[in-house]
Amino acid sequence: MKSLSILLLLSFLNFSLAFSQNxxxxNGLVASASTYASQAGLEIIKEGGNAVDASVATAFTLAVTWPFxxxxxxxxxxxxxxxDGExxxxxxxxxxxLASTKDMFLDENGNLKSGSNHNTALAIGVPGTVAGLYDAHQKYGQISWGKLMDRAIQLAEFGFPLPQSLAKDFYNFAQNPDRFPEMQEFIRNDGKLVGFGEYWKQPALAKTLKNIQKEGKKAFYExxxxxxxxxxxxxxDGIITMEDLAEYESIERKPIHSTFNDYDLYGMPLxxxxxxxxxxxxxxxxxxxxxxxxxxxxxxxTLAEIMRKAFKDRAQYLGDMDYAEIPELEKLLSEAYAKELLNEIDFEKAGTSDSTDIQLFSEGQETTHLSVMDASGMAVSMTTTLEQGYGVKMQSPELGFLLNNEMGDFNAVPGKTNNSGQIGTPANTIEPSKRMLSSMSPFIVMKDNQPFLVIGSPGGRTIINTVFQTILATLVYDYPMNQSIEAPKVHHQWLxxxxIYEEYKMAxxxxxxxxxxxxxxxxxxFLGRLMGIKFNAETGFMEGAADSGSPDGGVASY
Incomplete structure (x- = not known):
């Protein structure tokens, strides 16, 4: 078994990898937070899969190799x-x-019960990843569903050397068993803590993935x-039921489309x-x-003041459109309104933010992003999350995967406002089956009807601004992909x-x-851990880079 694991590792490392380099x-390029996952995606392209197939394979491998x-x-x-241009x-x-209520995290006095919306099973939202990956593949993939999960299953079953970043976290969990009781079995093999460089096997997760491989999303939800x-x-003491899982569906939505100079920008809608x-x-x-x-x-x-304006509107208006009408949306997206906001900016001194009628909420920063492009011009920009690092830090030992704490992205205390930026808007209060507001910002930028830039990042609310600045660096300042990703970033979120600025990057x-x-x-x-691909139509080459802030990130290409 171990010899097979070594052969698998050597095959994965047989490709060029250098942080902060293009x-x-x-024929294909994959950038993600795990070198194993990037190579898994590239292998699918080499075997005849397209960018959607590769993104699914990469995402499932991330579930094994990047549980953070x-x-x-x-x-x-x-x-x-x-x-084909769409x-x-x-x-x-x-x-x-379904059993959620708007005040489910409050005590009898209407105050937030400390940690209840992030550190308990009540914080677990109904998972959507398996449904999303399956549905996207069924409509746009071109090779068999089962083939996409082979590499993830092998790595879970036979193991892989634990990287230093995960080893440090595992050690910290082991030192705090009372605080993280549900993590203790997750970080061990046969009762022994897995350390740096030691093979980490996940037999329970391998079994779960095999069932999903065989039966598709039905295995997970029914x-x-x-x-x-x-x-x-x-x-x-969580409240998710079989009915919650059975009624979950991913949704194919029309993107947010805008233009900038000669480019078409496509992002996620609410x-x-x-x-x-x-x-x-x-x-x-x-x-x-x-x-x-x-x-x-x-x-x-200028960046700071523009960010201030956008984040004020984000806080005041945005939520799940399936549950809350957003009457201002068309106005928010218009160039005329952008001009109004621009006219309010003082370009000589900082503006001010006040919480008089604006409410925010706390949002975890630990997501992960992958970017994929194939030779046909198909491209995928995908961001996934557990909310905080390792989610709610709970897992069924029989299933082997960690659960999210995304309920913390809702407003925990409706109607309460303060200047610390911890509470959200009426459009983002808790309702049964509602999707919580997110800052995830996967983008595809087109030029002359073909992909020019595929970009995204983790980072909670900082995602929006890191993606914005990377798009600017590429489209306006003509930076190569790696320099766009590594350029100094700032972040302002209204309240x-x-x-916020990055250490060591500004004079x-x-x-x-x-x-x-x-x-x-x-x-x-650091701000963000971007994964990006830039396409040069003249040469036909894809240019990809992984943020140096991503400890195990890498790019696979051929």
Whole structure:
């Protein structure tokens, strides 16, 4: 068995990998948070699969090799360029269980019960990943469903050397058994903690994946897996039922479409707020009287003020359109409205944010993104999530996969407002079967009717701004893919009223000037972990890169 695992590992590592460098291919390219997953996707393309097939294989492999955020116990969003000029999306966001109520996380005094919306089984939303991957494949894939899961099953069954990033987390879980009781079996093989470089096998997950491989999404939402999952969640005082799983459906939706110069931009519609917010910001940027120099004080100040405007609207208006009417949506997406917002900006000093009538909510930062393109021009931009790292940190030992804590993306305390940015809008209050608002922002940018840029990132609310800035760096400043991804990023989300910047990436003089303009600054080690592909129509080459901030990320191409 171990010799087979070694052979599998060697085959996976037999491709070019270098963080922060561009990788080139003419036949296919996959960028993801796991080198194993990227290679799994590329293998599918080599075997005759298209970009959708490859994205499904990559996503299932991420569920094995990147449990931090890769999942079958969570949800996400997918933007697809079908290869014939059409762009569509799949929404497989998690949903609130049928027994949910708007005040389910409050005590008798109407106050939030600490941690209840993130650290308990009540925080688990009905998972959508398996449905989304299956439905996208059934409509747009071209090779057999079962073939797509072979590599993920092999890695789960025979194991792979545990990378340092996961090993550190496993050690921390092991040091806190009282705090993370449900993780203790997950991080061990035969009772022994798996350490760095040791083979980590997941036999329960392998069995689950084999059932899904054989029966498709039905195995997850109606069969023995579903009953085992419900029994486990309810044993932990959760409220998901068999009816919740049986009624879950992914939804194919029309994308948010906008134009910028000679480009067509396609993003996710609600309940992903990224498509709306990025469109608003691109509309504002496109009407600037003067384009600031990349990296200048004026550049960062302009970014901050544009972000401030978009995030105020995000907080005030956006939610699940299937449950809340969004009467302002057409206006929010218009260039005329963008001009109004732009006219309100002072380009010499920082604006102010106030919570008088704006309410926000807390959103986890640990998602994962993959970008895929094949030789036919089909492309996929997909972002998936468990909400926080390792989700709610619960798993049925019989099934072997971690569960999300996405209910924390709803408003836990309806109607309450403060300047800390912890509460959400009326459009995002909890309702049965409703999908929680998200910041995930997978995008495909087209030029001359073919994909030009496939981009996305994890990072909670920072996703929107990191994707926005990477699109700008590529479309406006003509940066290569790796430089667009690595360029210094900033983040402003209306509330809290501060400008976040990346450690070591901005000059002290720039930071001082921003403070003099009235910005309150906060440092963060990184913003986003982008995975991107840029296509050069003249040469026919795809140019892909994985963010150096992704510890195990990589690109596979040929």
């Amino acid at each position: 990788h080139y291919g003419k 955020a890769g999942n079958i116990g969570g949800g996400g969003f997918m933007v697809i360029h079908t290869g 762009v569509t999306t799949f929404d497989f966001r998690e949903k609130a269980p 069969g023995k897996i579903a009953q085992t999952l419900v029994d486990y969640i309810q044993s932990q 309940p992903s707020s990224g498509g709306v917010a990025v469109t608003q910001m691109m509309n504002m940027w496109g009407q600037l009287d003067e384009i600031p120099k990349m990296g200048s004080v004026h550049y960062y100040h 809290p009223d501060r400008l 002290p003089e720039t930071l001082n000037s921003l403070e003099e303009m009235g910005h309150e600054l906060q440092m963060r080690s």
